[in-house]
Amino acid sequence: MTNLQLWLSAIEIGCFFALIALGYLLVVVGADFFNFALGPFAMVGGLGTSWLVLEQEVPLWPAVALGLLMVLALSAVTELAVVRPVQRRSGRGELPALVAVAAVLFAVQQGAGLIFGRLSLPGQRLLDIDPIEVGDAFLQPGALLLVAAAVVVFVAVGGFLRFTRTGRLLRAVGDNREAAAVLGLPVGRVRLVAFLLGGLIAGIAGILYASKSGVAFTSGLGWTLTGFLALVIGGTGRVWAPLVGGLVLGVVQVFTPYYISEIGPETVILVLALLFFAFRPEGLFVRKVRA
Template sequence: MTDPQLWLSVLEIGSFFGLIALAYQLTLIGAGFFNFAIGPYAMAAALGASWLTIQVKIPVALSLLLGLVIAVAASALTELLVVRQVQKRSGRGELPALVAVTAVLFIVQQGAGAIFGRPALPGQVLVSFGPWKIGGAYLSGPAAVLIVSTALIFLAVSLWMRYSRTGRLLRAVGDNRSAAALLGLPVGRIRLIAFVLAGLIAGAAGLLYAPKTGVAFTSGLAWTLVGFLALVIGGTGRTWAPLVGGLLLGAIQVFAPFYFGSMGPTTVVLLIALLFFAFRPQGLFSTRVRL
């Protein structure tokens, strides 16, 4: 555990997990809803960008931009055509919408496989630079971009949530949708903004992480699970709580094999998830309510 290269890997993997968890958090706060299709949005963005670059020969910058468009469009359509319609017909019930969005997860996954192909593709890098030697470790260019971008995204979202009118409205709608509607707040528009931002962050996460591992149409389900677990561990009480959960989950992924073998990460992650569900379902950081 003293190897600095391993700790850089924790930062890199944890940053990705944190971004996926942040996308979850935005839909949860703004719409009161767990969007389990977050992972497939990230996968579709990364796989689409790689396919457009490799197969269609589109410039990398344009491919990355179109990848973000794919993720944002998929997220917005999920809210407009699936979640909103199902909740409207089921009396705003959460279970039917959760079942419907789970179906969206597999639709996006299989659709990406049908359109972009089933073989894994390498992630695309806009500009190649690095690596740099930091102490006894080497930091690659894509890893540096991922870590720095994650810090900037969390900072921007935190400031937006705290100081912008839209960010405050998003929190108000998430706290009590019925009361917000009675006060005349634009509930539907705020929910859509939450889904659009979640899709944008998920797409960025997939594009930033794909150069490390590559991407396949099956990647979305695994990314959905780790993002959800990172949110469960970190909680939703602070904007940066998902990043803490992601980094802890990244540390487990990196260090568990040294102590428990190849099955270690899965076993330890599931055990920790069970402990949090049983004893601290609100996560490490929960919202404090003063009476």
């Protein structure tokens, strides 16, 4: 495993998985809920941006802004019009809300196919520079931007949760929603912030990753699963835990077909996930809940 080019690719893919997993983590921290629609949200960000640029001739950066606004709107609708009413009617039960979000996942996917078309579109290059030579390998501009964005986002989220009032409120509400409501904390507003932040990060990830592999309306389901598995492996105990899980999956995704061509990376990822579910379901880093 000394091929530097493969390692650069693994880090790029791992950072993408990690950003989706970080979106999951923020919703878990702030709303104590798994938003399985984050993969399609990332797809809408990438596909919507490319569709605006290629089909509607919108300039690149306004298209990026509009793509992210679409994702934020979907995030708000998911929380306000789906998850919150379903949990209220079901006595705050988790299963009905999860089923409802699964329906949102497929609805967003099919809606994107109707609006943006059912053909894959190339992603947009946000950094127009030549590839950077790293030893005997080359770092593509899109990969550089994705890795740099992942570092910035993880640092920013860590600082946000630790040092800002809203970040501390997110952790308080996620730890004990009933106690937070008794204390008069704005539970509804905090939950909405968690959904919006999770969706925003997923949208950024989708736009950045689309430049590597393109994006289609069917991409969201796979991204949902890999992002969730990255969170399962990393755990919820630290802000950077999803980064660890994402990088592990990135290494598996890249090196499995290169060294074990008889076994697909999806099989190895599934086996790895089953091992974690069986023997360490809390992930590598356990979340500490304050009483």
